[in-house]
Amino acid sequence: MSTRNTDESRKHILIIGAGFGGLAAAKALSKRNVHVTLVDRNNYHTFQPLLYQVATGGLEPDSIAYPVRRVFRRRRNVSFRMAELQAVIPSQHKIRTSIRDMTYDYLVIATGSLPNFYSFEPVAGKLMPLKTVTDALNMRSLIMQNLESATLAEDAEEQEALINVVIVGAGPTGVELAGALAEMRRHVLPKDFPELDMTRMHIYLFEGAGRVLPAMSKTASRKAERYLKRLGVILKVNSQATGYDGATLTLADGTEVNSETVIWTAGVQADTVAGLSDVMKQGMRLPVDATLRVKGYENIYAIGDIALASEESFPDGHPMLSPVAIQQGRHAARNIWNQIRGRELHPFRYRDKGVMATIGRNRAVADLSFGKFGGTLAWFIWMFIHIWSLIGFRNKLVTFIGWAYNYFTYDRALGLIIRPYRRS
Amino acid sequence: MSTRNTDESRKHILIIGAGFGGLAAAKALSKRNVHVTLVDRNNYHTFQPLLYQVATGGLEPDSIAYPVRRVFRRRRNVSFRMAELQAVIPSQHKIRTSIRDMTYDYLVIATGSLPNFYSFEPVAGKLMPLKTVTDALNMRSLIMQNLESATLAEDAEEQEALINVVIVGAGPTGVELAGALAEMRRHVLPKDFPELDMTRMHIYLFEGAGRVLPAMSKTASRKAERYLKRLGVILKVNSQATGYDGATLTLADGTEVNSETVIWTAGVQADTVAGLSDVMKQGMRLPVDATLRVKGYENIYAIGDIALASEESFPDGHPMLSPVAIQQGRHAARNIWNQIRGRELHPFRYRDKGVMATIGRNRAVADLSFGKFGGTLAWFIWMFIHIWSLIGFRNKLVTFIGWAYNYFTYDRALGLIIRPYRRS
Numbered sequence: 001m002s003t004r005n006t007d008e009s010r011k012h013i014l015i016i017g018a019g020f021g022g023l024a025a026a027k028a029l030s031k032r033n034v035h036v037t038l039v040d041r042n043n044y045h046t047f048q049p050l051l052y053q054v055a056t057g058g059l060e061p062d063s064i065a066y067p068v069r070r071v072f073r074r075r076r077n078v079s080f081r082m083a084e085l086q087a088v089i090p091s092q093h094k095i096r097t098s099i100r101d102m103t104y105d106y107l108v109i110a111t112g113s114l115p116n117f118y119s120f121e122p123v124a125g126k127l128m129p130l131k132t133v134t135d136a137l138n139m140r141s142l143i144m145q146n147l148e149s150a151t152l153a154e155d156a157e158e159q160e161a162l163i164n165v166v167i168v169g170a171g172p173t174g175v176e177l178a179g180a181l182a183e184m185r186r187h188v189l190p191k192d193f194p195e196l197d198m199t200r201m202h203i204y205l206f207e208g209a210g211r212v213l214p215a216m217s218k219t220a221s222r223k224a225e226r227y228l229k230r231l232g233v234i235l236k237v238n239s240q241a242t243g244y245d246g247a248t249l250t251l252a253d254g255t256e257v258n259s260e261t262v263i264w265t266a267g268v269q270a271d272t273v274a275g276l277s278d279v280m281k282q283g284m285r286l287p288v289d290a291t292l293r294v295k296g297y298e299n300i301y302a303i304g305d306i307a308l309a310s311e312e313s314f315p316d317g318h319p320m321l322s323p324v325a326i327q328q329g330r331h332a333a334r335n336i337w338n339q340i341r342g343r344e345l346h347p348f349r350y351r352d353k354g355v356m357a358t359i360g361r362n363r364a365v366a367d368l369s370f371g372k373f374g375g376t377l378a379w380f381i382w383m384f385i386h387i388w389s390l391i392g393f394r395n396k397l398v399t400f401i402g403w404a405y406n407y408f409t410y411d412r413a414l415g416l417i418i419r420p421y422r423r424s
Numbered sequence: 425m426s427t428r429n430t431d432e433s434r435k436h437i438l439i440i441g442a443g444f445g446g447l448a449a450a451k452a453l454s455k456r457n458v459h460v461t462l463v464d465r466n467n468y469h470t471f472q473p474l475l476y477q478v479a480t481g482g483l484e485p486d487s488i489a490y491p492v493r494r495v496f497r498r499r500r501n502v503s504f505r506m507a508e509l510q511a512v513i514p515s516q517h518k519i520r521t522s523i524r525d526m527t528y529d530y531l532v533i534a535t536g537s538l539p540n541f542y543s544f545e546p547v548a549g550k551l552m553p554l555k556t557v558t559d560a561l562n563m564r565s566l567i568m569q570n571l572e573s574a575t576l577a578e579d580a581e582e583q584e585a586l587i588n589v590v591i592v593g594a595g596p597t598g599v600e601l602a603g604a605l606a607e608m609r610r611h612v613l614p615k616d617f618p619e620l621d622m623t624r625m626h627i628y629l630f631e632g633a634g635r636v637l638p639a640m641s642k643t644a645s646r647k648a649e650r651y652l653k654r655l656g657v658i659l660k661v662n663s664q665a666t667g668y669d670g671a672t673l674t675l676a677d678g679t680e681v682n683s684e685t686v687i688w689t690a691g692v693q694a695d696t697v698a699g700l701s702d703v704m705k706q707g708m709r710l711p712v713d714a715t716l717r718v719k720g721y722e723n724i725y726a727i728g729d730i731a732l733a734s735e736e737s738f739p740d741g742h743p744m745l746s747p748v749a750i751q752q753g754r755h756a757a758r759n760i761w762n763q764i765r766g767r768e769l770h771p772f773r774y775r776d777k778g779v780m781a782t783i784g785r786n787r788a789v790a791d792l793s794f795g796k797f798g799g800t801l802a803w804f805i806w807m808f809i810h811i812w813s814l815i816g817f818r819n820k821l822v823t824f825i826g827w828a829y830n831y832f833t834y835d836r837a838l839g840l841i842i843r844p845y846r847r848s
Binding site: 042043044060061062063065067069070073076079081082099100133134137144148151152191192193194195393394397398401402405414415416417418419 | 466467468484485486487489491493494497500503505506523524557558561568569572575576615616617618619817818821822825826829838839840841842843
């Protein structure tokens, strides 16, 4: 069945998850004399930092998702399997998946994270998360559907509930979404919905911590707050959401907001891996040692959002960010190769190159190793880094054109409801 | 609620369907002192001639679909409503829709056509039609899912059933799909699925008539057959499909073909309009007089695929093609305005500018008013006409880049299974 030339002595490395971490590990290992199998439930890699652009109609999904098989076209020692992990069976060196069992010599767990709804878990079906391409398309559909419904609304209150958008959680995703929605409200929606009074659309951004972008510097937070306010986003920090019934969101201070659209970007949690319950607690990250091996296992590595690696400067684990996942992916690959060759394993050290977030059409904030700054320059840097990081020449080009188009026309091109979203 | 300035004396024209016909009628009427409401179940217009490109990963859906509201941004006398027609109630000059009733002074029915499964109606859920963006995305997902499954197949027969594709109906859609799939098989799939032997993938094209493209000239058919054979498509004319059980397709001559993917492009039928049963028979087109008014009604027009207009050179009605719909849309708009102004109505005359079909990456056939020809020149003309016809600068540009990319790299960029297709 297989046309691959197999070298019996080659070790087989199984990588679960084709996110930033898994992809980096597979690329690094593809240069070694090993056989790699990469498993993902989707046949594509998702460039998660730009999901908010798909959700707000700035980019089409095909620009930020890339088929995994295409990444490894010229790396014949890498196979891909579209399958969902069901359990790891460490005693037999194999995993159980939705399609069949697969054995490994070394396992890399890179399954990432899920939205964390905390106490909102019972109403999670009424909230819109933003972790997958499907989430982004659902959000795009819901926003457009609600605008269409608003044109038919009988009274002002009903209409406002349809067009208001609430975002819970002001991390980078929440802030970027709020900015993009505010730009849409100003430049796009009045043209497409002349029958609606868009000054009545409110965009709320609620954050439990004392400032937006709590993981960034205070300078960045202050600048981001200024940009958001200038865009007309109603920002509330130190505000805890306490309930949502599908129509009204309640805050701890008693405030009530009517909105059919509540976007949940308040947190993520590790995606539990069955079979490792001896080391992994429900919803918690998988503890790994300094070499990125899961504690207690010789040949199982974990990287990215799922992994809890402690390092002196990160006693509570690394932030759940793509640069961490990419560096850990490369590091795990290096250590696996060292282990195969009987060499010493090295501890992982995160090289923090900084964090950025964009707010609206030409503002961004950046905490970079060489300085903290904001404004239009930061936005240009943000844009070029993101275009540069997309996989594939076509995606880079199409994204660049899309953004240039949006930038010069003050428009967003895409507002299709291809699959109407039906709330669960 | 409405910011529109209303002139009570203005007539209200209701157009149902934002396909080629409805859009053309609305554009023409937007220049008159009337109020137009355009209704469609989707919030976008679909450029149907390029659906096969979406189905085979050559274009993203956002390039061939365009939000209706954007088309009419600068035409303030045109409103849009996303709604599904439920019935026409001519006696009350109103229609019933999924959202609410709407009244009209003049009604234009432009609801188009549906796939016609003929005797295959009972197994329609197992067949893949290609009339909507959703159909195209389902087809793209199914083909990619079956290829993924084929990498796991236990035996050669099972594997072939997964990768074989059968197309029933060799009109333009069937021929264009067969060509695009054959190019994929040759240039794309061997790179993405090195573990599969793509020479074992068969692409069948079955046609009940005696030649492919039966609506075109014999010259075009002969050329198209030659191009298809050169691409390795297994072509059978005069062959009637008689049954499909989800795994095996049977032909009238007893031939059996195993395939999980049966694409149905064998015919279309008018989409029945409730409330007009006095003139419309189930599955038949709506008879209109020479002025395009539905027979027996003073103020109801029908255009495009749904309308059966008889003209001397088209005694059985016009072909179900976009140029007919566009010309009828403009003509109906002109006649409605004449009717409002108390002027004489004019009979519709179809100006046939010709038909084209493309086969593979650089071959097409064209029956144009000034000549019948084929080959690469026809393909270039086909390509420029199609890019020119797309709505919106962004779509034209992105489509051009996509095609240039595919042309020079022999590749197709998109193979994402964003929503897995589950057979009903």
